[in-house]
Amino acid sequence: MTRALALLLLAAALAAPQEHSYTQADIEHGARLYQSSCAGCHGPNGDMVPGIELHRGQFRRATNDTEIMRIIQSGIPGTTMPPSSFSDAQAGAIVAYLRTAAPASGPGREGVSVARGDAAKGKSLYDGKGQCGSCHRVNGEGPRLAPDLSDVGTVRPASELRQKLVDPDALVRPGNRFVDAVTKSGAKISGRLLNHDTFTVQLLDSNERLVSLSKSDLKEFTFVKSSPMPSYRDKLSAGELDDVVAYLVSLKGFRP
């Protein structure tokens, strides 16, 4: 199978769940409607109602675009989802926006991002020159401390992945933050923050242990401002970065 055919099949597979073709105008119109009518409950990134991640195509009750449109128009009786008076065109525009928006993308930003590189080459770079696997985990292989990338292609657009590779400090998401703690007895504990509240801290420490600490036992508790990830700006060529991004975009998780 040629690479071109493989990409064609991949594209076809991605397009399969979508029954409509979306114009940029539809997407932008849908983004406006979404932000004014839906974001109040679903949140600007479509992930504020548990079990539903609109921007990732994760719906509780809908399996295709027509069903999503019907729910937008009719609501779901007995739940918090109200009916609306959106026309078919308006509901369709919202679906277009939802189907093309990646998490954290805002209205007006480009929707589907296209990875230009070669995913197979990107995997070689991930495993070899880039040494990405020395920190990250994909499909059960690799350490656990850095973000698991098994489904990063479904949750991050190519543009953000590329930016992360060259400027890791630009955006550290709340779930990927590292903290340093020093206990009153002098023990140092570092790791990825899983949760903290007024009295306690939960983290995955550098030895991959789940640790819960009492803040009253700590002398210091600080957020690590920079990302532990190195920049690949000078380590990889532009073409190599494209390849790594293409590989990352191809990672769709265990249940794509």
Place this chain on the structure above:
Amino acid sequence: MTLGRRVARGFGGVARGSGPAILALLATVAAQAQQVTFDRILHADREPQNWLTYSGSLFSHRHSLLTQITPSNVKNLELQWVFQTRGPAEPVEKFEATPLVVDGVMYTVLAPNHVVALDAATGRMFWMYSPRLSPLARVCCGRINRGLAILGDTLFMGTIDGHLIAIDAKVGRPVWDVALSKPELGYSLTVAPLVIKDKVLVGPAGGEYGIRGFIAAFDAKTGKEVWRFNTVPGPGEVGHETWPPNSDAWEHGGGSIWVTGSYDPDLNLVYFGTGNPGPDWNADPRPGDNLYTDSVVALNADTGQLKWHYQFTPHDEFDYDSTQVPVLADIQWQGRPRKVMLWANRNGFWYALDRASGEFLRGKPFVRVNWAEGIDDKGMPKRVLNATPEGTLVYPNNQGATNWYSPSYSPRTGFFYIPTWMDTSSTYTKGPAEYKAGNQYTGRFPTMPVPPLRTGPGNVNTRTPQEGWGAIQAFDAKSGELRWQFKMSDVTDSGVLSTASDLVFAGGREGYFFALDARTGELLWKGNIGGQVSAGPMSYAVNGRQHVAIAAGSALFVYALRQ
């Protein structure tokens, strides 16, 4: 005087340690015997074992006169009972109700509109009433309810589909049911009604759906509407000139009623805070101050006539509803006694007003504020920021410095206790807003690092302090000085309860419920109740024991001292 009434008055002594067994027996009789007259509501301080209104008194202090639980013994608090609602509540169906307790019987509302009567001693249910709700109901911010009112033997509840229902408190059956408006237009009732004399006062939520708000009084016996005050004045009404001429903007101008008001019997004035103007985040369709949105209005309790108003945020673009409970306090103000109103507003300033005249007395920031440089001598904010098409970073964030969560005032300490969101910001990007009946009418939703609702499943908090944190703050009502603040890693949607034994109870999103020293803010006790606290604590006594109740997650937790 009835037997029950004697019991009620005697109960204050129980808290100080006399004859609980006999009084428990009498309390059982009392529950069957006496009605809740308006005189009892007016003098709720005479029966601190009960909690007869949303805020515990018509002055809305959320202050309990019970003193059995003290700073020295609060460490011995023990969970007495938990009332689990039916199945896990949706996160947008937060448990926001404050229970009422009347002579040993607790009444509360499970989201969205299930009313229950419980034995306040054991949590066991007497009855449950679930009205059939219209599937057309549309609510901005959760299918929730903040509680009930009671008068005589009748409970009153607003519903998310815009009905006001009178319910027989003994058997849980409807007595009357009136529709205030069409639910498909976004009119919903989430407020706990306020009973004044023989009337029941409510107003609709729905400011995100282009409603036109109002406060209406209904005859408690019949459900007949007696008066109505439009929070957005129409043509010919005073204040209409603050809306654009030759425009229907006022018809969709918002001014919702989200929380219960207060009442001063000497002035015969009832006070309510009003919500944001519509559309929330694009003010282009509504040039002008947009009265009476984001205001407090003082109305004649018998007629609904406006006595005075004060607008906290004229021409709001940041959703700074004045959805706060008006706290009425009689304090020494610059050397003489004065009837004041204390108000910590969503816009980041806390105010003292003269509640007889509406005169502005003081306005000070209580969080980081950048949209205004202060409040001038006349009470007008010195505004420096507006929403822009490119986006404007504004402190405090869209949820505000505080919100609908009840503050508390202790006449003993003279402190005003505020649940606060610290150092929060939103980016407001002006987007299009077009009114279509039944659709949200807001402009573009602002972005912010702290979610407006904590939604699970997921971690409680991985944010840095720079992205926002929570606090209970105590301000001296007289001097305006900050006396202490209790810091929390996460923000809080909890109300605050103070007590006459100088305790303050509150909770937060983290799922803790805690007791602080009312004078110093020192943490004296905490319990981990798991779910987010999105309700105000309250206190009552039954069988001679003081209890403290708090809703969290989808359950109600009730504490008392270990025996």
